[in-house]
Every structure is written in C-alpha cells, then in structure tokens.
Amino acid sequence: MVESDTAALPAVGRKTALIADGDPQVRELAAAALTDAGLTVHAVADGPAALEALYSQAPDVALLDADLPGIPGLEVLRRIRDEGDTGCPVILLAGGPAGDLVEGAFDLGINDYVLKPFTDEQLAHRTLVTLARSARKQHERRTMGALRASTRRISAAIRETNDPYLMVELAVSGLGRAFGACSVWLYTFDDERAPLVDTTWAPDGAADFQHPPEDKSRELAQALWNKGTVLTGGRDAEEDHDGHPSLSEWATVPKVHAVAVAPLGHGGGAFGLVWMVKEGAAAVWSQAETSLLQHVAGNLAHGLIQGHLITAQQQVVERLQELDTAKNNFVATVNHELRTPITSIAGYLDLVLEGAGGEVPEGAVRMLEVVVRNASRLRELIEDLLMLSRMDFDDAVSRSEPVRIGQLLDAVATALVPVATAKDVSLVCNNGMDLVVDGDAKKLEQVLTNVVSNAVKFTPANGQVHMDIEQETHEDGSDWAVIRVSDTGIGIPAEDLPNLFHRFFRASNALTIQGTGLGLAIAKGVVQQHGGDLTVESAVGKGTTFSVQLPLTRVSDASPRSLHPEKRSAG
The missing domain is CATH 3.40.50.2300 (Response regulator)
Incomplete structure (x- = not known):
C-alpha cells in the first residue's frame, strides 16, 4: 500500500x-x-x-x-x-x-x-x-475538457479568417485566457512564408514581456521544430535546459514560475515562436497542456502561411485591377482624342474628291482614295478599341429588348450581298425559325456582321457561306437559339483555334488578309454579355463553322430565305 x-x-x-x-x-x-x-x-x-x-x-x-x-x-x-x-x-x-x-x-x-x-x-x-x-x-x-474545447474554438476562429494579423490577435488572447497565462508573446522572423509579427498579451492589457534577441529566438525555434517538441521550464523546473541557454535565462525572470515555448513552422524550418508565462508558486505545465499548445501552434502556423499567401495574392489582384482601370481610361481617352481628327480628315477628303476645292488630277484622285481607305481602316480600329474599352468596364448588356434573330440575320445577309457578289461567293440564309432573344439588337447585329463578313472574306471564289438558325434544348431544360455560319473557305489551323478569340490574334494562314484581330474578340465578348457563347469548328482547306448561342425567349414562324450573289436585295 x-x-x-x-x-x-x-x-x-x-x-x-x-x-x-x-x-x-x-x-x-x-x-x-x-x-x-x-x-x-x-x-x-x-x-x-x-x-x-x-x-x-x-x-x-x-x-x-x-x-x-x-x-x-x-x-x-x-x-x-x-x-x-x-x-x-x-x-x-x-x-x-x-x-x-x-x-x-x-x-x-x-x-x-x-x-x-x-x-x-x-x-x-x-x-x-x-x-x-x-x-x-x-x-x-x-479542466482538460474545458481546455480542449477552448483550443478547438481558437483553432476554429483561426480557420475562419484569412487576415494573418487577426489570426495572431485571436491566438494570443485565446491562448492566454484558456491556459491562465500571465503573458503571451508571439514573434515571427523575417521569412517570406509568413508576415512579420511581434505581439504580446496580458490579462490586464499591460504585458511587460521582454523577449530575447532574434538570433537566440531563431536558434531555439529551429531546435524545437527539429525535435517536434514544446519546451517547458521555470524556476522550480527539474528539466535540464543546458541545450537551450536562452530559455534558461528567461525561466529565471522574477515572478515567472513556468514558461512554455512552442515553435511556429512549416516543412523543414521554423519561422516563429509562441512564449507563454505563468506566475505563482503552483504554476506548472502539464504534458496535456503542452500538447494542446503545440496543436494550436500548428494550426496557427498553417493559417499564417495561407493568410499571408492570400493577402499577397489579393494585393496583386488589386494592383492589377488598378493598372487595368488605368489602361482602360488611357485607351478610352486616346481613342476619343484620335476619333475627332480622323473624322475631320475623312470629311475633308470627301470634299476634296468631290471637287469642292477645285478639280483634282486623276493621279491625285488615286492617291487620295488610298488615303481614304486607310483613314477608314484607322477609324474602324479606333471604334473597335473603344468597344473593347467599354466591355472591360461593364460586362452586362446596358440595353435589352426583344430581338428577332431571323429578321436580324436577314438584314445582315442583305447588307453583305454586294461584298459576296464582288468575290463571287454565294450567301444562303435559312431563317425558317424566327427565334426571339432579349438583348441589344445593334450589338447583336455587329456580332453577326463580323462573323458573316469574316466568312465571306476567307472564302475563295465560287464558295458558299451558309447561315442557319436552330433551336436547342440543354440538359437543364433551357431553350437556346443557335445561329451557325458555315463557309467553304481556307479554314483555321488546329493550333490556332485556342487563341482565335484573343485580342489582336490572327490565324497563321490569314496574315496576308487585311484585319486587326479584334473583331472576334469583340464578338465573343458581346455574346457573353448576353449570357451566351461563341464557338468555332474548323479544318484547314475544308472551311469553318461559327456557332452563336443565345438564351431563347420565344419562337415565331417565318418563311425560309435564300440570298445569292446575283440578288443584291433581300426583298
């Protein structure tokens, strides 16, 4: 006994x-x-x-x-x-x-x-x-049950925020109260994995804890991290701290009876320390307490790394957004400043060619016509850049009304008959289903004009461009209008397809044909603003098919329509 x-x-x-x-x-x-x-x-x-x-x-x-x-x-x-x-x-x-x-x-x-x-x-x-x-x-x-519950709450609070400084505040105050400490100190070193932190806590808010120099703290943190332990000590402790002289110094501070030191780290190295101090003759650290402290320190270290990374990413994103806004403002301003003189140049060129300033020699007329064409190209480029700038600022449709897709496609085809006739390309428009969508008719007409004109541009003589409207039902039960524009043109290389809708990108086999590389980027952006999508299928030498998909509002009957080069009018 x-x-x-x-x-x-x-x-x-x-x-x-x-x-x-x-x-x-x-x-x-x-x-x-x-x-x-x-x-x-x-x-x-x-x-x-x-x-x-x-x-x-x-x-x-x-x-x-x-x-x-x-x-x-x-x-x-x-x-x-x-x-x-x-x-x-x-x-x-x-x-x-x-x-x-x-x-x-x-x-x-x-x-x-x-x-x-x-x-x-x-x-x-x-x-x-x-x-x-x-x-x-x-x-x-x-007591340990209550302490475990407290440490679980501390870990949960750390996981609920991405702000590393809030994590530290929650950790030091939570640990101090949960363990009945008289002082808590959390310190991180200069390390790219975590933010620099030097925080102390005391029950009365007046912590007077003086931590040891950084070199000793770093050495101690790495030693503890390598061993995977929490170091405890104090004036009455029997543990031998000869291997950690810095702890021996601080364990003999007046009034301090128990000290616990936990490393903060990840992977192969430590990047900080958590010191906790108890006062009083009965102040000791149990093995269960040090295990819980080590657990919280592990959660905090992981949270600090994640929070620091997320904060850095957010700062990068905010900076990129600022730069993007500045870029858009610059483009919009420059475009506006360019459009005014270009409009003036084009106007005066028309007057000169009409003879308003006197008869123009035939040789000069040919030269002025070149100037007119290039001024027109420059104006189109400016308009495209302005459109892109507006799309970057606002990804929603500013104007919405019922748009009859069949009538819109008929109008686009009729407008492009002269261009197709000049190239000896047949336009076939099958608008038997006059589907109705909600959106901006002007912008949608611009999309269809861009896609159809591209098809005509890249289709050689005696080729064909087909325009078809179909109704499709997706797996979720939603109804969609699908406008397909197919041609028998030169096709697009497979390696170019992923970049086709990028700004200023032009297919490798189309570089000799005039264009800015902005039309398809604008078209896809407009379609996405309407809640739809623009996709492409193509094979070199066989032709290309663009599909414009838009959410459907309703269906109405209409008669089929076929346009050929010899028919200059849609009527």
Whole structure:
C-alpha cells in the first residue's frame, strides 16, 4: 500500500461508500470506520447486490471483497469496466497472501487494495486517499475538457479568417485566457512564408514581456521544430535546459514560475515562436497542456502561411485591377482624342474628291482614295478599341429588348450581298425559325456582321457561306437559339483555334488578309454579355463553322430565305 498524509489531501465533502463483503463482521467494522471518517455507507453481502448497487446508487467509492459470494469482487469489477462504465474508484479487500491476485486486479482497474485483517484507521485512511485522488483526477479531466474545447474554438476562429494579423490577435488572447497565462508573446522572423509579427498579451492589457534577441529566438525555434517538441521550464523546473541557454535565462525572470515555448513552422524550418508565462508558486505545465499548445501552434502556423499567401495574392489582384482601370481610361481617352481628327480628315477628303476645292488630277484622285481607305481602316480600329474599352468596364448588356434573330440575320445577309457578289461567293440564309432573344439588337447585329463578313472574306471564289438558325434544348431544360455560319473557305489551323478569340490574334494562314484581330474578340465578348457563347469548328482547306448561342425567349414562324450573289436585295 502507498503511504500518504491524509491531512495534506483536499477535503472530500460528504461522500458515499459501498461495502460489499460476505463476512458480516467485516461489513460492520468497515461501515463503522467509514462512517466515523464522514462517509455515508451502504453495505451488501454478495456480488449480484454489489452490481445492482453500483448501477443504481453510483457511490463515490466501492470496497469489494475478492471472495464476494455469488459474483467475486474482480468479476464485478470486470463487468462494469467491460460495459464501458468507468465507474467509481474501487478498493479491493483481499485476505492472506494475495500478491498475484492484486497484480491482476490492478490490470482490471482497481485503485488500491487493503489486506485483511485491517484496522479502522487503516481502512479509513486508504479510502480517503483514494477519494482524494479520484477527485483530483476528475478535476483534471474537467479542466482538460474545458481546455480542449477552448483550443478547438481558437483553432476554429483561426480557420475562419484569412487576415494573418487577426489570426495572431485571436491566438494570443485565446491562448492566454484558456491556459491562465500571465503573458503571451508571439514573434515571427523575417521569412517570406509568413508576415512579420511581434505581439504580446496580458490579462490586464499591460504585458511587460521582454523577449530575447532574434538570433537566440531563431536558434531555439529551429531546435524545437527539429525535435517536434514544446519546451517547458521555470524556476522550480527539474528539466535540464543546458541545450537551450536562452530559455534558461528567461525561466529565471522574477515572478515567472513556468514558461512554455512552442515553435511556429512549416516543412523543414521554423519561422516563429509562441512564449507563454505563468506566475505563482503552483504554476506548472502539464504534458496535456503542452500538447494542446503545440496543436494550436500548428494550426496557427498553417493559417499564417495561407493568410499571408492570400493577402499577397489579393494585393496583386488589386494592383492589377488598378493598372487595368488605368489602361482602360488611357485607351478610352486616346481613342476619343484620335476619333475627332480622323473624322475631320475623312470629311475633308470627301470634299476634296468631290471637287469642292477645285478639280483634282486623276493621279491625285488615286492617291487620295488610298488615303481614304486607310483613314477608314484607322477609324474602324479606333471604334473597335473603344468597344473593347467599354466591355472591360461593364460586362452586362446596358440595353435589352426583344430581338428577332431571323429578321436580324436577314438584314445582315442583305447588307453583305454586294461584298459576296464582288468575290463571287454565294450567301444562303435559312431563317425558317424566327427565334426571339432579349438583348441589344445593334450589338447583336455587329456580332453577326463580323462573323458573316469574316466568312465571306476567307472564302475563295465560287464558295458558299451558309447561315442557319436552330433551336436547342440543354440538359437543364433551357431553350437556346443557335445561329451557325458555315463557309467553304481556307479554314483555321488546329493550333490556332485556342487563341482565335484573343485580342489582336490572327490565324497563321490569314496574315496576308487585311484585319486587326479584334473583331472576334469583340464578338465573343458581346455574346457573353448576353449570357451566351461563341464557338468555332474548323479544318484547314475544308472551311469553318461559327456557332452563336443565345438564351431563347420565344419562337415565331417565318418563311425560309435564300440570298445569292446575283440578288443584291433581300426583298
């Protein structure tokens, strides 16, 4: 039996004890001794009664006879342990030489034993010691349960934010309150993985903690990170800190009785430390506390790295947005400044060619016509850049109205008949389904004009351009209008298709044909503004098909329409 001074144990209060023994004299002696010790006693004579009393009365301590009639005391203990009930602390009452029996009993979960015969004082002392130890363990379990809940809340709060400085604030204050510390200090080194932090916390808000120099802190952090441990110490600590002189210095600071140091790190290196200090003669760090501190430090380190990365990314995105806005403003301003003089140049060129300033020689007319064509190209480029600038500022349709796609396609085809006739290209427009979508008719006409004119431009003589309208239903049940523009032109190389809708991009086999490379980028942007999409399929030498997909509003009947080069009018 373990000797102990009951006077040094905490008060147990009015507790209940169960005595289970087949000998009535033992029951009487034990009941008297425990009653005199201040316990309320219930005594039973056999194993079944002991089992029933353990479950129904839940005593604070049980004294079980090893040779209990009916069900032996150890079998009673085994049954309550096997059923998942930790039960109350148990003292085994054993007679005679019982060394092997007692050893097996400890494996089953007894807390102590008393050999028969025993005295009143002996039994009362052993029982009070067992109750006090049980009370202390229960208090530690409750304390650790509350501490685990607190650390879980701290870790959850860290995960809920991407702001690394808020993480640090939550961590130091949460740890300080949860562990009852008098001071918490969190410090990170100059490391690209995490932000620079130097924060202290105290219950009264006036932390006077002075941390050691950075070189010593970095050395200590790396040593702890390599070992995967939390270092504890203090004035009364028995742990040897010769390997960590910096901790030895700070463990002997006046009033400081317990220090815990946890590293912050990731991968192969540490980038910071968390110091926690307790005051008072009873200040100590348990192994469970240091494990929880290490767990929170790990979560905090991960959060700091992620938060620092996200914050840096957000700053880059904000800077890029500022640069993009400045670029758009610049393009819009320059375009406006260019459009005015170009309009003036084009106007005066028309006047000169019309003879407003006098007769123009034939040679000069040819030269002026070249100037007019290039001025027109420049004006178109300026208009395209302005359109792109507006699209960058606003990705939504500013004007929405019912648009009859069949009529719109008919008008586009009619307008392009002269161009197709000049190239000897046939235009075939099948608008048998006049579908209706919501959107900006002018912008959609610009899209179709761009796509159809491109088809005519890249189709050689005697070729054809087909324009068809179909209705499709997607898997989600939504109805769509699909306008397909197919040609028998030169086609687009497969390697160029992924970049076809990028600004200023031109297919490698089309560089000799006039163009800016902005038309398709603008067309796709406009279609996406309408909630649709513009896709392409092509093969070199076989032709290209562009598909304009738009959300459908309704369907109306219309007659088919076919336009050929020899028909200059849609009528």
